[in-house]
Amino acid sequence: MAGAAWRPGGTRPAPRTAVPSRGRTPAKSRARRSVAIAPPYHGIHVAPLQREHERIKWMRDTRRSDRVRVRRHTCDCKETIYELCHAGGLLFIRRTVREPGGPVAHETERLITVRMEDLWMRLILGQAR
């Protein structure tokens, strides 16, 4: 039986003396973040009020409807915040002014969607206030 000679140690892998690498992690493929996709820090800011503008009639916050959904609102970095609210099938704008004694809220009359969205746009553009 002339079998293959088994030589002890003959097929042993060469001892590795490599020093474990430190610090250098393989470069990960960085997720590319688009600036455009990132949410902006600020919300809508109302434009400076134009000289000729419509005066909105602000009434005291009546809180007459419980279910109010805020559709849009201006940035809350400002003292005055405007909210386009939806309640009972109608829209109105709520204006909240942060005052030292607490927030003071006023509301517009309630109008159908198209008309109030129009007023909201003019408010944002500085054409109504």
Ligand SMILES: [Zn+2]
């Ligand atoms: Zn802001």
